[in-house]
Each structure stands twice: as structure tokens, then as C-alpha cells.
Amino acid sequence: MRTPSSKPLSRFFLLAALLLAPLAQAGGGAQAPAAHPPxxxxxxxxxxxxxxxxxxxxxxxxxxxxxxxxxxxxxxxxxxxxxxxxGGFFLLHDVSSGQDLFLDAREYAPQSATPDKFxxxxxxxxxxxxxxxxxxxxxxxxxxxxxxxxxxxxxxxxxxxxxxxxxxxxxxxxxxxxxxxxxxxxxxxxxxxxxxxxxxxxxxxxxxxxxxxxxxxxxxxxxxxxxxxxxxxxxxxxxxxxxxxxxxxxxxxxxxxxxxxRVKLRTPIAFDYRGWKITTAPPTSSGGIALAEMLQILEGYQLKGMDPVQRTHLVVEAMRRAYRDRTFFLGDPDFTQVPQRVLLSKDYALGLRSTINPDKATPSDLLSGNPTPLEDDETTHFSIIDREGNRVAATQTVNLxxxxxxxxxxxxxxxxxxxxxxxxxxxxxxxxxxxxxEANAPKPGKRPLSSMTPTFMESADKVAVLGTPGGSRIITMVLLGILGYDDGLSAQQVAALPRYHHQWLPDVIEAESGTFSPETIRGLQALGHTLKLPGDEAAGGRGSSHVWGNLQTVEWDRTTNTLSGGSDPRNPVGLAKVQAE
Structure with missing residues (x-):
């Protein structure tokens, strides 16, 4: 007589364990992620x-x-x-289709606006x-x-x-x-x-x-x-x-x-950073590619808990390299061939990372090339999540x-x-x-390069929407916001983060008042960095404002199923508000 195999019984228990795991997990305190916001x-x-x-x-x-x-x-x-x-950029997430969409509503050059006219x-x-x-x-x-x-x-x-x-x-x-x-x-x-x-x-x-x-x-x-x-x-x-x-x-x-x-429907840029899916702006924005380069360089370092001098040095070096690449490669993709696949490659980021000396600033003139046009300081941004989970990150402007x-x-x-x-x-x-x-030279119907960088972040348990005005500093402010969320900060803490910036040329670190302690300033200078601080006219560059930006962000914590918002405290008329179900 044939003896019954134990395999079917073991399979039953394995299946039962898998089916009951979510229930046991929820009863034990660790909640399953919510399906939609409250x-x-x-x-x-x-x-x-x-x-x-x-x-x-x-x-x-x-x-x-x-x-x-x-x-x-x-x-x-x-x-x-x-x-x-x-004009502006609108990054959309449609929960019914699961799609992320990007509406490019950037202005375009009229027929009359040839370079000789300027x-x-x-x-x-x-x-x-x-x-x-x-x-x-x-x-x-x-x-x-x-x-x-x-x-x-x-x-x-x-x-x-x-x-x-x-x-x-x-x-x-x-x-x-x-x-x-x-x-x-x-x-x-x-x-x-x-x-x-x-x-x-x-x-x-x-x-x-x-x-x-x-x-x-x-x-x-x-x-x-x-x-x-x-x-x-x-x-x-x-x-x-x-x-x-x-x-x-x-x-x-x-x-x-x-x-x-016509509004252009473009495919957003998406990449991973330490368990986060980052979805952001493609060209004619320069922001998404630069953001991807910087974060993929930085994911090779353990930034959390790092000494502030060393952390700032590495972040600045990533900024320097990304802004240099904006010059050569980025423009309106309808008129300029943008090597997007290469620039977004982790292998390319690895190569850039290998050029960073952890103990010394890289002089920008050693990274050959010429600087690129940037976006204005006077821009605005808003972030939305609705009760179904649809979301919008939008940045719009009239330029100066x-x-x-x-x-x-x-x-x-x-x-x-x-x-x-x-x-x-x-x-x-x-x-x-x-x-x-040439990549950003005017032609009839062409859209000028922008720094506007509306962005989504999504992990296993959180969703965040963020963006800001701030001219050439837009991209680095969004970068610091992403790093802040990754550090575990709340939405309001992210909106209030102190800010610093490097754009390759001029070769200076700009910072808001109070961003760096005296010890951090001395440490960065010892590594060979030049700092441009408010009131410091000797450091060169285009100057540094007392404060800058107007970051607006909302966050959905899917584990606790709570919503929160952060409105930049630098802007007294801004407002982040949650509407309950």
C-alpha cells in the first residue's frame, strides 16, 4: 500500500501562512499600507x-x-x-490607470525671435x-x-x-x-x-x-x-x-x-534612490536628468549620520558634475538630441562618482565645458494629493x-x-x-531650457509630492528635499530645510544665512571650497540671498494612513492644508 506524501500537507501550511501573514501583521501593530488617503x-x-x-x-x-x-x-x-x-510643467499621477504623465506647457519662441534680433x-x-x-x-x-x-x-x-x-x-x-x-x-x-x-x-x-x-x-x-x-x-x-x-x-x-x-505630453523621468521611486521632469526641463545624476552619484555614500562637512562636500561635488552636464547635452528634445539614456545610467553615475576626491574639492575649471542657461527666481509651485491617491506636482512661471x-x-x-x-x-x-x-539656442517653435523640477517620491509606505521656485537653485532645493525625506523628516521640516547650492560655474557654494555652522564653513574651506554667504561680497559669484525658494510639499504616510503638508516658512502667504475625508 502506498504511503501518502507529506508534500501536499506542507504546501497547505505554507499557503495558509502566506494568506494569514497580512492579518497577523496588522493585528501585531505593523499595518498594511492603506489603499487610498484619508x-x-x-x-x-x-x-x-x-x-x-x-x-x-x-x-x-x-x-x-x-x-x-x-x-x-x-x-x-x-x-x-x-x-x-x-507657462509651466505639470507632473500627474492618475491612480485609475497607474500612469505618471508629464504636461509640458513651456512657452515657445515666435517666428520673429531669431538670435540677431537680440x-x-x-x-x-x-x-x-x-x-x-x-x-x-x-x-x-x-x-x-x-x-x-x-x-x-x-x-x-x-x-x-x-x-x-x-x-x-x-x-x-x-x-x-x-x-x-x-x-x-x-x-x-x-x-x-x-x-x-x-x-x-x-x-x-x-x-x-x-x-x-x-x-x-x-x-x-x-x-x-x-x-x-x-x-x-x-x-x-x-x-x-x-x-x-x-x-x-x-x-x-x-x-x-x-x-x-500645443501642450506637449512627455514621458516623465523615473529612477530609484535607496528604496524610493523618484518620478520627475524630463526635458525641456533640465531638472529631472540633473536630479537623477546627483542622486545616483550620492547613493554610493552613506549620507545619513555623516559628518556635516563631509556630507556637504559630497553633495556639492554631485551638484557640480550634474550642472556641468546640463551645459552640453540639454535642450528642447524636439530640436536637440538629448543623450538621456546615457545620462540616466547608473554606470555613468558610477564613473562620475569615481572622479570625486573625498578629501578635496574639484575645481570646476578641471571639468571642461561652458555653463548653461538657468530658470528664474520668480516662479511658483504647488503640490496636491486627493482622496483617491491622484496627485499633481506643478511648477509655473513668467520668468523674471x-x-x-x-x-x-x-x-x-x-x-x-x-x-x-x-x-x-x-x-x-x-x-x-x-x-x-547651441543646444539651447532659440529657433521658431522651440522651448527654452528650464530648471523647474516638479517631483514625486514613492516608497513602500510613503508618497510625497514636492517642488519649488528658485531659479538655478530649483534643482538643488528639490535634491535637498528628497534627502530630507530620506532622512525621515516631516513634510514641514522638509519645506523649512536650510539650503545651499553649487551650479558648477561660478565655482562657489552659495548658502542661506545660518545654513552652516562656523566649524562647517572652516571645514569646507579646508577642503578647497569657496563659499558665497549673505553679505560676503569677496567670495565672487552672483551673490547669495538671505533666503531663497518657496518649497511646497505634501506627504501621504500609507502605514498610518495620514496626510501632512509643508509650506515654506520663508513665504508668509503660502498655505499647506489637509482636508479630511
């Missing part, structure tokens, strides 16, 4: 924009509808940083033309992004999601200190143009802190966009006014250029403070000055003291 969280650079997004969520909208509301409201209340006359009679870069007025403005992309978000990803009509921005533009909001200071610094340029004067002057006096700032013309432009979608901005009444305003100021756009604008300064009459739309983000003359510094070459 509510929603939004962090943005202005409380009115955050509240606008929450208002749309309460109406049954999803994260993408809320993004339309937040973006358009920021366009009303943060004219120093962004607006319908600018040179003076001596062949030098005409700085006045590159940053002020109609010639500095590229074709806007943000309105098209709002239409795309609502039409292809949202649940609510565009009209519903734009309603808060329309209301705030009509009723007005209190002018805050940064907005008033920014106007004073750009007043001479802005008051050249009748359309701008009509918006920003009251009885001949400029806006002041505490004034109620109403923009009825912008409200009307938003209403046309809400009613007619794409055609409400890029064709018809608004388009005619934009074209007339640019022409009156001496520039040259065409109706066809406006009507031909108040963009070009030009508002075409009757529109309320402040135009960008993104043309200065191109390499208008090879080897000549732009407004940020940095240079570019």
Missing part, C-alpha cells in the same frame, strides 16, 4: 490658491480639477511669479530687449495646460474649476509685501506700457501693501477661457488683443503662432519678476520674458550670470 492635501504659495483647490475638491472634483483651480488662482494672486501669460549694433547681447517688453515674450502655454487638465483628466467642467480665480480677480485680494516690493523694483519698466499702467496704477499711484487689488480685465479673460476653452485664449477676442498689444509695443507675434500652440512687464490692453495678461532663458548669444551670460550654447 482625505486630500494641497500646498501652494498662496492661501487663496490652496483654498480654491479645496473648494473644487468639495464640489466633487479630483486632483486635476483642483490643479486647474490652484494654477489659475496663483495666476491671479501671484503675478510676480506666474500667470496666463507664462543683438545691439556692436553685436553684443541687448539685455534690455531680452528681458523687457514684447521681444522678451514667448508664446504662452499655461492657458492650454488648464484646458488640457480639465478636458482630459478632470471630472468637472473647466468653467467650474476656473470659477474661484474669476471671482478673486473680480473681487480683488490684499496686496502683500513681496508683491508691492517687486512692483517697485520693476516699476520703471512696467509703467512704460499703457495696459500695465491701467492695471497697476490707482489714481497715478502704484499698488501698496494692504491695497485691494482688483483685475476685472483678467477676470474677463478667464471667463472667455472658461466659456470657450482653447479658442477663448488662443483665438478670438483675447488673441486679437494680445496681438495688438504686442504690436503696439513694437514686437511681432502672429495669429497662427497663437493658434498653433513680473515677466516682461507688458500687459496688452484689455487682457489683464502679464506676458512672460522667457526668451532670456534661451542662449541668445553663445557664451554670453543671461540675467543670472550664466551662459548657454
Amino acid at each position: 482625505g486630500a492635501a494641497i500646498a501652494s504659495g498662496h492661501a487663496l490658491a490652496t483654498e480654491a483647490g479645496l473648494e473644487i475638491l468639495r464640489q466633487g472634483g479630483n486632483a486635476f480639477d483642483a490643479a486647474v483651480a490652484v494654477s489659475s488662482t496663483l495666476s491671479v494672486v501671484e503675478p510676480i511669479s506666474s500667470g496666463l501669460g507664462g 543683438l545691439d549694433k556692436n553685436g553684443d547681447l541687448d539685455r534690455e530687449r531680452s528681458v523687457n517688453g514684447p521681444w522678451s515674450a514667448a508664446i504662452p502655454g499655461l492657458p492650454a495646460a488648464l484646458v488640457e487638465l480639465a478636458g482630459k483628466h478632470g471630472r468637472l467642467p473647466l468653467k467650474a474649476s476656473l470659477a474661484p480665480a474669476i471671482r478673486i480677480a473680480g473681487e480683488g485680494f490684499p496686496v502683500y509685501a513681496r508683491m508691492a516690493r517687486g512692483y517697485q523694483s520693476r516699476r520703471e519698466v512696467m509703467e512704460r506700457y499703457p495696459g500695465t499702467r491701467e492695471v497697476y496704477l490707482r489714481n497715478g499711484k502704484p499698488i501698496a501693501e494692504g491695497d485691494i487689488f482688483r483685475q476685472p480685465e483678467l477676470a474677463n479673460t478667464l471667463k472667455l477661457l472658461a466659456d470657450k476653452g482653447f479658442d477663448g485664449f488662443y483665438r478670438g477676442e483675447t488673441a486679437r488683443k494680445l496681438l495688438a498689444g504686442v504690436k503696439q509695443a513694437g514686437g511681432s507675434w502672429t495669429a497662427q503662432e497663437l493658434a498653433n500652440y 519678476l513680473y515677466g516682461s512687464g507688458l500687459i496688452p490692453r484689455g487682457t489683464g495678461v502679464l506676458l512672460n520674458n522667457e526668451m532670456d532663458d534661451f542662449a541668445l548669444k553663445p557664451g554670453t551670460p543671461n540675467a543670472f550670470g550664466v551662459m548657454g550654447y
